Amino acid sequence: MNLSEHYAAMREATMHRLLHEGADPDLLLHSPQDDRRGLTLLARPPASITTVIEAILADFRHLEPAQYYYPASDIHLTILSLISCYPGFTLAQIDPAPYRRALQDITRLAQPFRIRYEGLTASPGGIMVQGFPEDEGLEELREATRTFFRASRLQQSIDTRYSIHTAHSTVIRFTRPLTDAPMLVARLAQYQEQFIGTFAVDAVELVFNDWYQRARTTVLLGTYPLGRP
Template sequence: MQLKEHYTNLWNNALSKFEANAFEFDTLIDSVKDHRFGVTLVAKPSGNVKKNIHQMLLDLRAIEPGQYYYPTPDIHVTVLSIISCYNGFKLASIHARDYIAIIKKSLHGITSFPVFFEGITASPSCIMVQGFAGNEIENLRNNLRSNFKNTDLESSIDKRYQIHTAHATVIRFRHALQQPQKFVERLKYYRNFHFGVTEVQEVSFVFNDWYQRHLDEHVLATFSLPLYL
């Protein structure tokens, strides 16, 4: 299935739920007892892309202020989840330097790559900005899969699902919406909105919670990608 078709299918399924006021709510997003953590390789959108996303979030927040809107520094694209978040995972239980070495090895031959942020899609529980990237991100993912498979390091790559998208989750639903119809109509405005293009020139290995909060505070290593010539 092509990526655009995949995003469209997600949108159509979520929209039918939204229009029936059948949103799904995250009961753990404000819980102090949520101890799900993991480690992930991420890429950050450019300042201009984040500015455009931020403006959309301000617009939507004005209609539904009670939902969870990702802070600008936390907006990211998941390159690959190395250890998917689970309850009780602690950074001290792994040797981060061993993971960094495998990531460095996997980056051999990988150059910078563009991500085109075009429109939004959704699930019943969240809103995502659609990202479209070329073969380079898939080459990196496949390198990581292969190299981690050949180690005895803890990992859970592809255990939940095999990632092929380059989306950025930007809103999660906390509780019942006050103006669902108005909110959904405004979402439709952004369905094909052009947020901009990012040339990904670095990726970061981070220790993260389920929601990827405070990412800039939990960077374990950052890797520069040579410019594609």
């Protein structure tokens, strides 16, 4: 997949949609009845990266203060959704121990990798930072994880929603109609090639999470260094 072309196509289609049809607000984000939970393998960008992202979000917040902006604690890069979020899922329904053991084995053989965050793209539901892997480490880790869990008897739903090949991070979710769609689209265009930073991923986390990866509902099940016994 050519990620530059993919992100650009998403952004252009979304700009047209926002200008002519409006956003697709997420009506569940603030709902106390939302009990969708899942199991995710993810990485977290360092503070040097999230600080730059927060400055960009502040610019958008001036335009659209009522939308939802990810705090630094919640910004993440999804490696794989082992169990995609669904209503009613709880940790009591699985035994986390074999998931932990599997990921210890998988990550021991994996290599650290680098990600470049550069520019913004969007969907009708929100805005994302564009991520670009700078080597094969991310894709190799994803494939090793897919291969193991598909052959196991552990509960998993890898790639059932979609097969992930990007490296984006969602940072804004629309929760209501836009106040000024033309201005937001112009600001999105302004940042479409903005360099944010490059960082190394040398450890990943296994978490039990809600749909939005909010820190207050996240349970950390394990942290796994890459390529270390």
